[in-house]
Amino acid sequence: MSACHSNPLVSFLKTYGPSPEADMLSDENVRDALDRFDVAPLEIPAPRLDEMVEALCGDTPRNVILTGTAGDGKTYHIRQFLLGKLALPPEQWPGRDPVLEVELPNGAQLRVIRDLSELEEEEKDAELAGLIACLKGERSDIRYLVAANDGQLLRYFRSSDLAGAPEIQAELARMLRFDRVEGPLDLALLNLSRTWSRDTVERIFGQILDHPQWDEGCEGCPGTGTDNPCPIRLNRALLRGDLGVGSIFRDRIEDVLRLGAANDSHVPIRFLIMLGVNILLGDRTTPDDPMLDCARARVRASRGQYAVCNPYENALGLNVPSARRSGYVVFHQMAALGLGEETNNLLDDALTRGVPEEVARHLFEADLLYGEQLFEPARRAYYVTADRDKADEFRRAIATQRRRAFFRLPDAGDGPASPWRLTMFHHAGLYLKVMEGLEGDGDKTLLDQVTRRLVKGLNRAYLGMMAEESDKLWLAGTIGRTDDTVGRIATVDAISRAAKFENIRLEMGEGAGRPRLRITSKSASGEIDPLDLRPLLFEYLLRVEEGSLPSSFSRQCQQEIRQFALIAAAAFGEGDQDEELNAVHVLSLGSSGQIDAKMLEV
Structure with missing residues (x-):
């Protein structure tokens, strides 16, 4: 095969790479690229499609609003619904008009607004009036399917003088805040930015790595040999796990993404594709075009220049100029790990x-x-x-x-x-195992061990002393506003981790999908809000449990757990300033690390 051999799949994938052009890539542009390079499309998952179908085509059809950040696949979800479920001819979507009218299986009219920003000013009030009537349940012969970014959606209602707009805006804001799909409105609100699925990530990487045109397009290329291998194919083999060590590389990337999702750092689907493509094609020699094509890959292989297309560096976006790299959330997640700087x-x-x-x-x-x-x-x-x-x-x-x-x-x-x-x-690996345990049947032994460690970390942070107590939690504070460890007090009794009427346990939180620590006690005057365990707070407590000084690792975390102690103590009815304080516990540390409490009657 001649030196000009080129796989069109590589050229197509390059359109997804980290570049200003790719940042503006839309569903329509992708289909144009498919025609230009004549390759099979990436069958990207639409994780909320089944919910869309149920809402619009179920026994009691509802309106659907798809929201989320740019690149989450809102337009892609609509196309999958119209062309797949409703069998709309491809030439009718997206069409030229910003509003598309189609018929639902039950005979109702469906008005599809693919982007609120495309509506002309004179159209907005008319469409908004119709949408308000449908959301309030005043019409059932019309249903709406709307795609809009979060802020755009709320602005759409907030800026209107139409009757009912402020109430609907307030309800949409509440649903978004608490990640609610349903509410009093005749609506299914599907927030694509709050959708995490390891299966989605695996399918995206699988579509990139296992595309049938890898073998067909690379056939006959000298880079398929073992001497001076093509860096693109080498990076693909490492990410696939073809070289005898399994797919640890890919699994670890998915773990980082899961950790980021637990920290409310969402990566849109478009940028998950970009990450996979950049690992394969990244090249750091030309900042304005930081991607390999087949010709450049042959040069790298012939000169042994593999250092500039290292896939592990590409996973962090190090082939992209730093000023641009910081604008990609997925590379920001990787940078937050401090990889390369942390020693062991x-x-x-x-x-x-x-x-x-x-x-x-x-x-x-x-x-x-x-x-x-x-x-x-x-x-x-x-x-x-x-x-x-x-x-x-x-x-x-x-x-x-x-x-x-x-x-x-x-x-x-x-x-x-x-x-x-x-x-x-x-301790991120342990954090991920805790999430796995809470999402499934749960490893009771592991969850019990971690709960003990968290209780011990909280006690050490609250007391400022190297306490060894892991079965009871003391919601301790200081006298006055000082941080001095002398004079640590508690206005409520210690809470047992596993007493008859008390409990401290790990559970999976709703919405955010991350662990939280729940305290229950019959002595409490009301339900105690759980301690939300973001990855940083989890790390903080386990570092303190291992001996780090509380304020040296994160003052933010220290303030967060203090606030939790104040609110929890108040729930016991003992910390209420309007009531007389009957007793306090003065806490000190015994010779073996146990917490000694002396009661002071007040």
Whole structure:
């Protein structure tokens, strides 16, 4: 095959890459690209499609509003519904008019507004009046299917003088805030920005990596050989797990995305595709065009320039100029981990000295090109010379290897060999296991162990002392406004973790889909709001449980748990300032780390 051989699939995927043009990519543009490159489309999942079908075509049809951020697939969901469920001819969608009229199976008229911003000013009031009537249940012969970003949707109603608009705006705001699909309106509100599904991520990566045109389009290319392999195909093999070590790389990426979702950092579907494409095609040599095509990939392979298209660096967006990189939420999530900067003695020893052998084997086995081949020259030079330039080169090289290690090491529990020890979130692997346990039947032993550790961390944070108590929680504070550890007091009795009428347990929160710590007691005058365990707060409590000073890791987290203690104590009826304070517990630490409480009658 001649040197001009090019796989059209690579050219098509490049349109999804991190570039200003790709940022504006819409559903319509994608179909134009498919025709231009003559490739099969990526069958991207529409995770809320079944809910759309049920709402619009069920026994009692309702209006549907799709909301979310740009790139979440609102237009794609509508196209899948119209062309798939209603069998609308492809040439009728999207059409030229901003409002499309079709008939639902029950005979009702469906008015489809694909983007509120496309409505002319004179059209807005007429459509809004009709939408208000339908949302209030005043009409059943018409149904609306509307796509709009969150702020745009609320502005649409807030800026109107029509009767009923303010009430509907307030209800939509409430539904968005509490992630409600249903409410008093005749509506199913589907917020695509609050949709997390590991299955969706896996299907997107599968569509990119397993596209049938990889084999067909690359057939006959010299880069399919084993000597000086094509970096695009090499990166694909590493992400697929074709080289004998499973798909740890891809699994770890999905874990990072799940962690980000638990921290309310949503990645739209468009940018999940961009991430997968960038891992395969990223190239850091040309900032204005940071993507490989087939011609450039051949140059990289012939010159052995694999360092500039390293897939582990591409996963962090390091091929993209920093000013642009910060604008992509998915790369922001990766940057928040601190990969490459966080050190770990055990893992650094495995990289530099090959011990422990089992860890070193995982790091270098089946990935010699991006591992030993790139790292060994810098490692050797560093250990045989005191040249400052060689030391700087080594520091850059080991940072690169730490990033690679994070994506290559298998899960190793919560110990020092855990790949999460190479991030700022040392206990993120445990956090993910807690979520898995709470979403399924739950590993009762694991959840019990973690609950004990959280209680111990809370006690240490509240007391400012190295308490060992993990079965009882003291909602302690200080006298006055001081942070001095002397004079720690509690105005309520300790709450037992597993007493007959008391309980401290982990549960999965609604809406946000992350763990929270629930306290229940018959002594409480009302329900105690649970402690929402974002990844940072979870990390904070376990770091404190292990011995870190509370204020040294995160003052924000320290203030958050103090507020929780104040609110929880008030729920017991003892911390109410309008009532007489009958007694306080003065807390101190015993010789074995137990919490001693002395009662002071007031």
